[in-house]
Amino acid sequence: MRRTPRIRRAATRGSTASVSRPQVVAHRGASHENPEHTLAAYVKALDEGAEALECDVRLTADGHLVCVHDRDLRRTASTAGLVSTTSLAELDELDFASWKSPWSELDDEAPERDPDHGKVLTLRKLLETVADYDRHVELAIETKHPTRFGGLVERRLVETLGDFGWDRAGSPARVMSFSLNAVHRLRRLAPDLDVVMLVDKAHHWPVLRPLVDDDWIIGPGIQELRAHPGLGRHLVKAGREVHVWTVNTAEDLQICLDLGVTAVISDRPGYILELLGR
Template sequence: MHARAVAATTTALLGTAALLLPAPDARAGAERPTVIAHRGASAYAPENTLVAVDKAAELGVDWVENDVQRTRDGELVVLHDDNLRRTTDVEEVFPDRAPWKVKDFTAAEIARLDAGGWFGPDYAGARVPTLKQYMDRVELHHQKLLLEIKNPELYPGIEQQTLKVLGNEGWLDEPHLATRLIVQSFSADSVRTVHELKPAVKTGFLGTPPVADLDRYADFADQINPSYGTVSMGYVASVHSVEGPHGKPLEMFVWTVNDANNARLVAGYGVDGIITNTPDVVRDALPAK
């Protein structure tokens, strides 16, 4: 996930002194935040690959986060960027296909790419998984999934398609919907579309909306999930004071916290979850349940 325009609006959103008070070491009686492995355990294995899911499971982390995009022939694949250059060898395999956008390649072409060698020689040969392959691996480990619909403006109808894959894989039954699945996006329209298509799905909006706008987001989002550097104890309390579409207080998962000090800081603010590349470091920094 990227902060995008968050930095430009942070001052306006959180500019009052009351919202910038330092947090205590921990809230009295607070629940321990959920730890979510960002793109899998991406500090230790190539992001958004099956081996990153395996590494999260090896570390004992229940929740993994991923990013979903769509190929030219309509396959949903798990990849963060809208192009293939950073995390695959696409420039070597297809040197004449610049700018190497995901949407310009078929699923079969993407399946040829090495999505692990960039991270380290031990991971050479890892592939970009399809969403179905990724979900099968998450299910194998009995994990939970925070799924981000990435760049939905590039992929009309991706919300309905994502829900179809989730349904085909059995992830829209009551047990999964109750405790094992959240769908999020930086696009409010995309989150709203998911909610309208399948109201039972828990949803999250990625960003830091002004407090005055939280009621509007609460019509379709169960979570407000901002960059950790844009929040404060006051903002977290404001989010928790608003009731979401399922009759419960809005939750907050913050991203991307990779060190013990900031993990303790945001836990003190009262966040509900911490998205991290280093889930073991964050987990070990938090107070025991």
């Protein structure tokens, strides 16, 4: 019988009485067992209790924002071509789900899949899903760079969020990027939106530190926190809000709890919530 690892709870900073835990964010949906960035993955994450959904966005050739991580389509749609040179109608003809379980059609016991849940997912459809859900859900939206469209990605993103009234203070959405220019651009377009400066390598932080505003959230990867413990301690000591990606194990979750981070982004939101004793 598999035992669930015990998790030590971290007390809220400045208090020994109250107990806090990080927000659990579904990385590309519940993508450990479901095809990433599909509606099926996000519905599963919501069913598991995820408190926020993470997605990557790219622009199609005809100007639509779609939830796709890679610049090309080989890994998730099994076809040649780039997202940026393909229209939304052309993307809609592709299967973005079969790569995750290529033998499912041969499994007589596999549950029947809604074909629409495996199509390319537009950001607008994901926003509509969140807006219509029966509880509060937040969004962590990453813009991918470099891209041939440059700053148009952030501009279209703010316009789309504006259609939902989510381009201002109190929005359930926050925007993330590894691109410093992209985060600055987003802040110029929507000054009251929360932003996350993603940090790929620990040694990048000393360079970034004087260039980011005090109210920016910092998003280091768990591998860097594991390999360079001083990075996390420094961020917390400096009073930074920290969101960590991609946290999939009890050991990595414990690192985040010990630091007192605000959010953990996971491929396995249901498992992380189980560990936290939801």
